[in-house]
Amino acid sequence: MKRFEFGRVYNFGPGPATLPLDVLKSAQTELLNYEGTGMSMMEISHRSPTYDRLHNRIKADILTLMGLGDDYDVLFIQGGASLQFAMIPMNFATVERKGAYVLSGVFSSNAYKEAATLGVGSIAASSKEENFRRVPTQDELSIDPSAAYLHICYNNTIYGTEFHYIPEVSVPLIADMSSDMLSRPLAFNKFDLIYAGVQKNLGPAGVVVVVVRRSMVENIRADLPTMLRYDTFIKKNSMYNTPPVWSIYMVGKVVRWIMEQGGLASMAERNARKAKLLYDVIDGSDGFYRGHAEPNSRSFMNVTFRLPTEELEKQFTVEAADEGLVGVKGHRLVGGMRASIYNAMPLEGAEALADFMSRFRRAH
Numbered sequence: 001m002k003r004f005e006f007g008r009v010y011n012f013g014p015g016p017a018t019l020p021l022d023v024l025k026s027a028q029t030e031l032l033n034y035e036g037t038g039m040s041m042m043e044i045s046h047r048s049p050t051y052d053r054l055h056n057r058i059k060a061d062i063l064t065l066m067g068l069g070d071d072y073d074v075l076f077i078q079g080g081a082s083l084q085f086a087m088i089p090m091n092f093a094t095v096e097r098k099g100a101y102v103l104s105g106v107f108s109s110n111a112y113k114e115a116a117t118l119g120v121g122s123i124a125a126s127s128k129e130e131n132f133r134r135v136p137t138q139d140e141l142s143i144d145p146s147a148a149y150l151h152i153c154y155n156n157t158i159y160g161t162e163f164h165y166i167p168e169v170s171v172p173l174i175a176d177m178s179s180d181m182l183s184r185p186l187a188f189n190k191f192d193l194i195y196a197g198v199q200k201n202l203g204p205a206g207v208v209v210v211v212v213r214r215s216m217v218e219n220i221r222a223d224l225p226t227m228l229r230y231d232t233f234i235k236k237n238s239m240y241n242t243p244p245v246w247s248i249y250m251v252g253k254v255v256r257w258i259m260e261q262g263g264l265a266s267m268a269e270r271n272a273r274k275a276k277l278l279y280d281v282i283d284g285s286d287g288f289y290r291g292h293a294e295p296n297s298r299s300f301m302n303v304t305f306r307l308p309t310e311e312l313e314k315q316f317t318v319e320a321a322d323e324g325l326v327g328v329k330g331h332r333l334v335g336g337m338r339a340s341i342y343n344a345m346p347l348e349g350a351e352a353l354a355d356f357m358s359r360f361r362r363a364h
């Protein structure tokens with residue numbers, strides 16, 4: 001198998017996903033002795049001033065990148081994005097004021113399922129009948145004006161579709177951005193709660209970043225356990241229990257790396273270039289490659305496509321791996337291929353994959 005710098009490969013896996021090389025190297029340098037403490041960041045007390053400074057700096061950096069002020073707070077919560085699927089309806093929805101959900105793929109459907117289990121979920125729109133090839137449009141949204149919130153999944157990791165608009169709604173707007181958080185600038189102040197499992201665009205698995213408008217969590221119902229309440233995380237600065245210090249530290253490094261690259265505008269520009277390279281090969285392949293997503297819903301993060309036969313798809317995966325391009329096999333629900341090109345995937349990785357795709361097509 002071909003290898004690149006440091007014996008590494010280009011990892012197109014959907015998550016856990018590739019991390020910026022500079023971030024890994026910096027963590028390696030600090031591993032035995034973080035800033036003169038004589039300890040690694042895995043060994044430092046979360047009650048120490050050293051950690052406290054870092055924790056608060058990372059929160060401030062995230063808000064700065066998103067252009068948000070102190071009417072928002074940043075929380076670090078464990079349990080994966082999947083726990084957010086449950087916490088959101090538990091904290092905000094009631095039988096009278098249900099949470100409304102746009103079903104645009106697997107994870108948004110899982111989020112709805114949790115609300116439905118609690119008897120507090122309703123469906124605002126769904127593209128399931130079309131095998132989630134696109135995200136529903138603004139005109140298709142049907143939301144009860146008294147709904148507790150509208151929940152959307154901004155980027156659908158499995159199907160390779162992404163919202164290209166922010167829904168205009170009169171109820172609070174909540175978004176799962178697990179697979180496109182901080183990949184481009186957005187009017188984040190139109191959202192009341194944004195969450196992301198960090199293992200795609202922001203760091204290693206182990207923590208979820210939740211960015212929430214403080215006013216959202218002022219009147220949480222009294223009968224929720226401590227660890228399932230957003231206000232616990234606000235009041236205790238996400239340190240009611242021991243936070244996953246290592247994951248948060250790595251998120252901090254990724255966030256600083258994004259800033260050094262020029263922030264979200266520069267991420268967006270790079271991500272659009274990478275996506276265009278791959279979609280251009282698909283569109284110029286005379287039907288050899290068939291994209292799963294409808295063009296106006298195409299994801300900038302996960303490019304999904306099929307080949308003429310399953311045999312060729314298997315061969316594609318094997319030959320790509322030989323060239324050091326790994327993790328391109330699609331999810332079984334869609335089949336075919338999925339190239340995840342998150343923030344940390346260098347342009348050279350996308351170029352290498354696009355080049356391989358063109359050669360593979362010519363050869364077959």
Ligand SMILES: Cc1ncc(COP(=O)(O)O)c(C=O)c1O
Nearest residue numbers: 080081082107157176178179197
């Ligand atoms: C968009 C999206 N939401 C939620 C999840 C679930 O995340 P977790 O495994 O952190 O619960 C994923 C995982 O792939 C995802 O891609």
